Amino acid sequence: MEVARVVNVTRYFKTGDVETQALRGVSLSIQSGEFLSLVGPSGSGKTTLLQLLGCLDRPTSGQVFINGKDVTKLNRNQRADMRRGTIGFIFQFFALIPTLTAFENVELPLLLSNHNAAERRARVQALLESVQLGERAHHRPDQMSGGEQQRVAIARALATQPALVLADEPTANLDTANGHQVMEIMSRLNQDTGVTFVFATHDPRVFNFARRIVTLRDGLIVEDRLVENPAPEPVETSA
Amino acid sequence: MIQLFRNALRDLGRNRRRTFFSALALALGLALLLLMAAFISGEMDSALDTAIRLQSGHLQVRAKTYDQSKTSLKWEDLIENPDLIANQIASLAPVKVASPRLYATGFVSTRNYMSGVRIIGIDPLSEANAPYREGLLSGEFLAPDDRSGILIGRPLANKIGLSAGDQIQLSANTSDGDVTEQTFTIRGIYSTQTSAFDGAVVFLPLAKAQSMTGTENHASTIFILLYDKGQTGAVQEALQSSIYKVLTWAEMNELIIQTEDLSKGYMTLFYLIVLGITATVIVNTLVMSVFERTREIGILAAIGMKGRRIMAMFLAESTLLAIGGILLGLALGYLASSYFAHYGFYIGDIYGSSGTDFLINDTIYTKLTASDATSLTVLAFIVTLAAGLFPAILAARMEPVDALRAEK
Numbered sequence: 001m002e003v004a005r006v007v008n009v010t011r012y013f014k015t016g017d018v019e020t021q022a023l024r025g026v027s028l029s030i031q032s033g034e035f036l037s038l039v040g041p042s043g044s045g046k047t048t049l050l051q052l053l054g055c056l057d058r059p060t061s062g063q064v065f066i067n068g069k070d071v072t073k074l075n076r077n078q079r080a081d082m083r084r085g086t087i088g089f090i091f092q093f094f095a096l097i098p099t100l101t102a103f104e105n106v107e108l109p110l111l112l113s114n115h116n117a118a119e120r121r122a123r124v125q126a127l128l129e130s131v132q133l134g135e136r137a138h139h140r141p142d143q144m145s146g147g148e149q150q151r152v153a154i155a156r157a158l159a160t161q162p163a164l165v166l167a168d169e170p171t172a173n174l175d176t177a178n179g180h181q182v183m184e185i186m187s188r189l190n191q192d193t194g195v196t197f198v199f200a201t202h203d204p205r206v207f208n209f210a211r212r213i214v215t216l217r218d219g220l221i222v223e224d225r226l227v228e229n230p231a232p233e234p235v236e237t238s239a
Numbered sequence: 240m241i242q243l244f245r246n247a248l249r250d251l252g253r254n255r256r257r258t259f260f261s262a263l264a265l266a267l268g269l270a271l272l273l274l275m276a277a278f279i280s281g282e283m284d285s286a287l288d289t290a291i292r293l294q295s296g297h298l299q300v301r302a303k304t305y306d307q308s309k310t311s312l313k314w315e316d317l318i319e320n321p322d323l324i325a326n327q328i329a330s331l332a333p334v335k336v337a338s339p340r341l342y343a344t345g346f347v348s349t350r351n352y353m354s355g356v357r358i359i360g361i362d363p364l365s366e367a368n369a370p371y372r373e374g375l376l377s378g379e380f381l382a383p384d385d386r387s388g389i390l391i392g393r394p395l396a397n398k399i400g401l402s403a404g405d406q407i408q409l410s411a412n413t414s415d416g417d418v419t420e421q422t423f424t425i426r427g428i429y430s431t432q433t434s435a436f437d438g439a440v441v442f443l444p445l446a447k448a449q450s451m452t453g454t455e456n457h458a459s460t461i462f463i464l465l466y467d468k469g470q471t472g473a474v475q476e477a478l479q480s481s482i483y484k485v486l487t488w489a490e491m492n493e494l495i496i497q498t499e500d501l502s503k504g505y506m507t508l509f510y511l512i513v514l515g516i517t518a519t520v521i522v523n524t525l526v527m528s529v530f531e532r533t534r535e536i537g538i539l540a541a542i543g544m545k546g547r548r549i550m551a552m553f554l555a556e557s558t559l560l561a562i563g564g565i566l567l568g569l570a571l572g573y574l575a576s577s578y579f580a581h582y583g584f585y586i587g588d589i590y591g592s593s594g595t596d597f598l599i600n601d602t603i604y605t606k607l608t609a610s611d612a613t614s615l616t617v618l619a620f621i622v623t624l625a626a627g628l629f630p631a632i633l634a635a636r637m638e639p640v641d642a643l644r645a646e647k
Contacts, residue, residue, distance in 0.1 A: 051640050054541065057639075077545055077546075080543050080545045080546075081543065081545075083540075084543020085543070088542075089541045091538070091541075091643070093534075095534075095538045096538075097535055099246065099250055099253060100249075108539075109542045109543060111242065112543050113543075
């Protein structure tokens with residue numbers, strides 16, 4: 001089943017008189033359950049494509065479909081609804097709210113979706129345990145390591161059981177061991193829950209986890225290949 | 240909703256010093272306004288109370304032709320047999336006291352000094368004159384049959400350098416248009432704590448004032464005090480007659496009432512200016528907070544928070560800031576106005592040269608009314624919430640993709 005599709009999408013940015021062509025006509029179909037890596041050098045258009053898939057931005061031309069719905073036609077509030085119900089985000093920086101505990105950060109999307117308190121408590125606890133942070137539920141971000149914060153962000157991205165999780169350079173600010181652990185957790189959750197992951201990276205140690213690698217260069221897809229047996233480099237992870 | 244305010248409280252706690260100083264700005268603004276309102280209220284109440292007590296009474300009965308500004312002493316402008324009429328009026332249940340008074344103009348002089356005065360002939364035994372009797376600083380009060388005694392106020396005594404027992408020349412206009420002069424002994428020196436009045440008014444016993452001005456058995460007015468000011472209208476109705484006019488305290492103190500209305504208008508403007516400045520501080524705090532948290536706003540938008548909710552988040556912060564600042568301001572304002580309600584605020588003889596139309600006590604005692612406290616609290620709350628709107632809208636309108644790009 002197709003979760004997302006972009007059709008001949010372009011995205012141009014204008015700064016003063018200078019126009020930057022971030023995407024120059026990209027088409028891509030993403031199926032449910034995929035573990036897909038967008039790779040390419042800086043400025044190749046990875047982040048822009050993720051932002052379009054995440055309904056954070058609109059294309060200059062072309063169409064973006066999420067669960068069969070053309071999201072380029074949605075207004076601001078409808079796009080917020082789409083993000084809340086269907087899409088989870090993991091950012092390069094540890095995008096947690098600093099005044100909230102790990103539990104409250106994960107609970108936030110559920111609060112926005114009006115889940116009741118008992119549902120929220122059970123779901124958040126299960127998610128924190130799935131990212132091995134059950135014991136750290138009541139710690140604030142400043143009391144956790146970068147790796148732990150990113151794991152909380154993964155739990156939060158999965159809170160509303162989205163169809164699609166988008167991760168932009170999720171390991172860029174982590175050391176090798178923590179980066180590896182984050183990728184392992186994402187890979188395991190992808191296999192266990194069937195949720196689709198699309199992550200942007202230019203780090204081979206990360207995209208080696210992917211089962212599909214889409215390579216972008218200068219705003220165009222230059223390669224799209226499936227990986228039969230992903231072979232991440234073994235790393236001794238710290239718990 | 241509880242979650243919203245709990246999170247808002249935590250967000251305000253991120254920069255406690257800034258939050259504290261913003262709330263303090265609001266608190267000081269509100270406290271200042273409460274003190275100002277209490278000061279004005281105390282001043283106006285005191286002015287009216289003083290004017291009623293010392294000058295107008297609650298009601299006055301005068302001859303229809305009497306013109307106060309001319310202080311006429313012609314018999315046709317005066318009340319004949321004033322004692323009889325005063326006794327009849329005093330027999331009415333709501334009337335506390337009714338006493339005849341004779342007003343004349345003149346001047347006091349010594350070898351080196353001369354000053355225009357207002358002469359009031361009073362019945363020294365009447366309770367209507369208690370403020371002067373109680374304000375006696377030296378010497379003794381007048382007696383009804385005193386033929387050579389005069390009571391003068393402290394500012395006048397200080398100016399001419401005389402004290403009780405000394406002699407003074409008093410010239411007065413008479414009913415036939417002449418001026419008569421006599422030597423009086425200063426029987427006593429009084430103070431009503433109202434310099435404008437005390438410096439301009441001298442008292443004689445009514446009989447002496449009448450004989451000096453040639454107005455025997457006549458008075459300018461019957462001065463009436465009631466037990467309850469609220470009965471003024473009813474007593475005025477009861478006293479209506481074809482030969483006399485009955486004036487109420489409101490008619491006789493129009494200037495004070497107009498001034499009070501005018502000062503209320505000015506104060507509203509002053510309130511808005513002070514609260515406007517305070518609002519600028521609040522706007523500044525919240526705008527800084529929005530810019531510092533731009534990336535967080537982006538994250539919240541990314542996980543599906545709508546602009547409306549982001550706006551509510553910042554409005555909750557300004558609401559908490561308003562509540563904190565207002566509570567502190569109420570406490571500070573209450574303490575300050577209680578202090579000045581007890582110890583007073585000495586302003587001195589600021590109206591000394593403006594005559595006796597507007598009497599202000601030398602010391603103002605603040606009076607914080609529930610109505611002023613409520614209206615200022617509501618106004619401060621509305622202004623603070625309105626100030627919070629701009630930063631809240633700023634946050635709500637941020638594009639998620641731009642907000643996420645912001646530097647932390």
